[in-house]
Amino acid sequence: MSAANPDGAIARTEPPPMQGASLAITALALALGTFMQVLDSTIANVSLPTIAGNLGVSTNQGTWVITSFAVANGIGVPLTGWLMGRYGVVRTFVFSVIAFTVASFLCGIAWNLSSLIFFRVLQGGTSGPMIPGSQALLISIFPAHKRATALGIWAITTLVAPICGPILGGYISDNYHWGWIFLINVPVGLIVAFLAWRMLESRETPTRKLPIDTVGLGLLIVWVGTLQIMLDSGKDADWFSSTTIVIEAIITVVFFVAFLIWELTEAHPIVDLSLFKNRNFALGTVAFCLGYAVFFANNLLMPLWLQTQIGYTATWAGLVAAPTGVIAVLLTPFTARMMARVDARLIASLAFVAFGVSYLMRAGLTADASFFAFMLPLLVQGIAMATFFLAMITILLDGVSPPRIPMASGLSNFTRITAGGFAASMVTTLWDRREAFHQARMADLTTSFNPALTQALAGLHRLGFPDLGAKASIIRVMTSQAYLLGANDIFWASGWSCFILIGMVWLCRKAKSGGGAPVAAD
Numbered sequence: 388m389s390a391a392n393p394d395g396a397i398a399r400t401e402p403p404p405m406q407g408a409s410l411a412i413t414a415l416a417l418a419l420g421t422f423m424q425v426l427d428s429t430i431a432n433v434s435l436p437t438i439a440g441n442l443g444v445s446t447n448q449g450t451w452v453i454t455s456f457a458v459a460n461g462i463g464v465p466l467t468g469w470l471m472g473r474y475g476v477v478r479t480f481v482f483s484v485i486a487f488t489v490a491s492f493l494c495g496i497a498w499n500l501s502s503l504i505f506f507r508v509l510q511g512g513t514s515g516p517m518i519p520g521s522q523a524l525l526i527s528i529f530p531a532h533k534r535a536t537a538l539g540i541w542a543i544t545t546l547v548a549p550i551c552g553p554i555l556g557g558y559i560s561d562n563y564h565w566g567w568i569f570l571i572n573v574p575v576g577l578i579v580a581f582l583a584w585r586m587l588e589s590r591e592t593p594t595r596k597l598p599i600d601t602v603g604l605g606l607l608i609v610w611v612g613t614l615q616i617m618l619d620s621g622k623d624a625d626w627f628s629s630t631t632i633v634i635e636a637i638i639t640v641v642f643f644v645a646f647l648i649w650e651l652t653e654a655h656p657i658v659d660l661s662l663f664k665n666r667n668f669a670l671g672t673v674a675f676c677l678g679y680a681v682f683f684a685n686n687l688l689m690p691l692w693l694q695t696q697i698g699y700t701a702t703w704a705g706l707v708a709a710p711t712g713v714i715a716v717l718l719t720p721f722t723a724r725m726m727a728r729v730d731a732r733l734i735a736s737l738a739f740v741a742f743g744v745s746y747l748m749r750a751g752l753t754a755d756a757s758f759f760a761f762m763l764p765l766l767v768q769g770i771a772m773a774t775f776f777l778a779m780i781t782i783l784l785d786g787v788s789p790p791r792i793p794m795a796s797g798l799s800n801f802t803r804i805t806a807g808g809f810a811a812s813m814v815t816t817l818w819d820r821r822e823a824f825h826q827a828r829m830a831d832l833t834t835s836f837n838p839a840l841t842q843a844l845a846g847l848h849r850l851g852f853p854d855l856g857a858k859a860s861i862i863r864v865m866t867s868q869a870y871l872l873g874a875n876d877i878f879w880a881s882g883w884s885c886f887i888l889i890g891m892v893w894l895c896r897k898a899k900s901g902g903g904a905p906v907a908a909d
Contacts, residue, residue, distance in 0.1 A: 463515020
């Protein structure tokens, strides 16, 4: 029976968990919604040259196709808590899926770069509630003792989608019009929206008529948007040697500080920063973001290195990483069952160890390594992916009361997305700088007094290379080796960073996923 309480919320008895076919169909629909959103954050990456060429713009201009989605998505995610509290979790999720589907269709028929960027902003902004919404609904429809299974289903979709994105995007771009990387969302989105509304309409959550924090939202849009633009353009502008970048950095800091002050004093903040008073949420979110940032950076660097220096195509570079998703899917159900009985900190530690070992294995790769040698570290990474997301979510949501889970999920995902964007911008800059460092050191050794260089030039001359051609060939080899050494430096630092993050995990309280919603912390 429903009843109104003094603050405007509609209280009602919690509906019972779903069972049988209804549970399976609804869980599949929610998982597809998550898969579709995560897939779209990576599927356009390998298609940028094709999109730019078709629309008659440079590849650098084409990067706005990625940036616009990331900025809008980052802004949309923190709104999740307010939207779900104001309109209900089910309505917010279904509307988000429908709007995302419409925006995907518009992206697929975009006629120039400006229209594509505008539609990508719509797509990113409307997709914000999809991941936290699907996560909250999955938890609510499963029995309390199967909460780990619900989180396992959610984790599998977030693991597989980033692997499928580059492979599917490259295949579509090579064989069909690039617009189909967006148009494939249309039938999936319609099915997800129909099933979610049909199965969950009667399970709508209580709503509250709260005013929106327009000032906080405005400050959020400015600092997040400026930060992402700065990160995206910093490399080409030589970072802080550019006046524009300095101004963008100042704007970001000023508006970020103003945002923090406003949100901490606002009665109904757009982002509930008081969640960070919970030790597990605060430390868990930091470890989650840093671990994800390292993972995202390495996931970007590996295929980039394979394609630009080793000679792999986009499809083959994607295939190197594909086994990661297979291992993750196979192991995640076992991890989900373990979470009900084992301290999540142990599982998280295993994830960071597997990540660290995977990165250190990559630090030993050479340019002439076999396909299997490139793939093996990614197989180890699959173990980490099967445990990392599930364990960290369990840790950071421990002690968060059920009504605040959507807000907590949205906030943790917002910080994760921001950390990933920062890592993506920094890793390419760091790679270039490490390449320049190693090339300078090698140049010191490539003098006419170096017998190895003299021997190499003589060998090229015997093969018919003219003097300039032989020297150009040597320079190309040096550049390739410098990029190899630069990548190895980043892999090495990433591995040891993961081992250090294990210590942060053990500063959190003990947490397990078995048994319903988390209990509020003291």
